[in-house]
Amino acid sequence: MNRIEPKLAATLRQPAELVARGLAPESALAELERVAARYAIAVTPEIAALIEPDDPTDPIARQFIPSAQELDSAPGENVDPIGDDAHSPVTGIVHRYPDRVLFKLVHVCAVYCRFCFRREMVGPGKPNALSDDAYRAALDYIRSHSGIWEVILTGGDPLMLSPRRLAEIMADLAAIGHVRIIRIHTRVPIADPARVSPEMVAALQVAGATTWLAMHANHPREFSDTARAACGRLADAGIPLVSQSVLLRGVNDDAATLEALMRSFVENRIKPYYLHHGDLAPGTAHLRTTLEHGQQLMRELRGRVSGLCQPEYVLDIPGGHGKAPVGPSYLSQPDSPQRDKLGATSYRVVDYCGEVHPYPPPQST
Numbered sequence: 001m002n003r004i005e006p007k008l009a010a011t012l013r014q015p016a017e018l019v020a021r022g023l024a025p026e027s028a029l030a031e032l033e034r035v036a037a038r039y040a041i042a043v044t045p046e047i048a049a050l051i052e053p054d055d056p057t058d059p060i061a062r063q064f065i066p067s068a069q070e071l072d073s074a075p076g077e078n079v080d081p082i083g084d085d086a087h088s089p090v091t092g093i094v095h096r097y098p099d100r101v102l103f104k105l106v107h108v109c110a111v112y113c114r115f116c117f118r119r120e121m122v123g124p125g126k127p128n129a130l131s132d133d134a135y136r137a138a139l140d141y142i143r144s145h146s147g148i149w150e151v152i153l154t155g156g157d158p159l160m161l162s163p164r165r166l167a168e169i170m171a172d173l174a175a176i177g178h179v180r181i182i183r184i185h186t187r188v189p190i191a192d193p194a195r196v197s198p199e200m201v202a203a204l205q206v207a208g209a210t211t212w213l214a215m216h217a218n219h220p221r222e223f224s225d226t227a228r229a230a231c232g233r234l235a236d237a238g239i240p241l242v243s244q245s246v247l248l249r250g251v252n253d254d255a256a257t258l259e260a261l262m263r264s265f266v267e268n269r270i271k272p273y274y275l276h277h278g279d280l281a282p283g284t285a286h287l288r289t290t291l292e293h294g295q296q297l298m299r300e301l302r303g304r305v306s307g308l309c310q311p312e313y314v315l316d317i318p319g320g321h322g323k324a325p326v327g328p329s330y331l332s333q334p335d336s337p338q339r340d341k342l343g344a345t346s347y348r349v350v351d352y353c354g355e356v357h358p359y360p361p362p363q364s365t
């Protein structure tokens with residue numbers, strides 16, 4: 001059921017504002033103040049309008065309304081859970097793979113997700129932009145490494161920059177001959193769709209490089225009418241769109257919700273790309289699933305939607321060792337010919353219903 005409260009005029013940033021709006025109970029105010037002292041809070045009017053305040057399990061609230069559980073640490077949790085620091089040769093750059101770098105331009109976002117893997121680095125109070133000197137040093141680094149084919153603008157959220165500044169940055173990057181792809185990771189089309197203005201869309205397109213945009217959404221209800229329109233403006237401009245989602249307990253950890261989320265992406269011309277296993281960010285254990293559950297969901301998804309709707313289930317290996325696909329495998333060889341009931345020399349292939357079939361190996365000649 002949709003709420004009938006008027007839409008907010010401004011982003012909610014304080015626990016007292018969440019309480020006043022009915023998005024958190026007054027009894028939780030003191031502990032939410034303790035959470036707010038460590039982690040940023042921002043709930044945009046667009047997101048607040050999606051929350052059903054009478055539902056204590058609301059999947060939108062669970063992503064954005066802070067919880068006292070964020071003050072609990074679980075074994076293995078780490079302030080740098082995917083190991084960015086180990087691969088940062090200059091401020092703002094993470095160079096983990098030979099052909100691409102992350103370029104962290106800003107440390108602010110339209111909303112602050114309670115599961116954020118960079119939660120210790122983003123938000124007010126952190127340096128909110130690279131200094132001019134650091135920006136130039138980062139560009140020099142990219143310029144001097146001719147193997148860098150793709151630059152991924154991330155943060156924070158790069159679409160928090162003004163269209164004018166973003167256009168300058170895109171031009172600076174496209175002027176580097178070996179940079180062919182500029183990929184932008186953002187939650188803005190969902191969290192603050194009005195920022196995806198015609199000027200912003202124009203700023204994303206630059207001669208000399210191809211722009212891709214990876215859009216972060218975790219629940220089908222995030223696709224409000226205005227969010228759909230923002231996605232449409234990007235797609236109409238010819239910008240290829242891919243998705244990023246995080247598998248979150250109590251948000252999207254059931255097959256029906258994941259199915260609806262992936263269908264929403266595809267209906268909005270966004271190719272499902274990554275489903276991330278929750279990173280070991282501090283105070284996020286209550287939002288993580290097990291890997292086994294994630295694999296089971298991927299099996300179920302394979303049986304429910306077409307290949308167009310299939311993301312890759314990935315895990316960022318702690319310590320900075322990069323991403324690894326961790327979805328289920330559908331092909332195996334028999335451990336022992338004697339025990340194999342399907343044929344002594346066959347592979348085994350699993351179909352979308354979970355049934356196992358033999359497949360012959362190559363013939364030796």
Ligand code: SF4
Pocket residue numbers: 108109110111112113115116117118119122155156157186187216
């Ligand atoms: S938008 Fe991205 S960087 Fe910002 S809080 Fe959410 S997950 Fe973190």
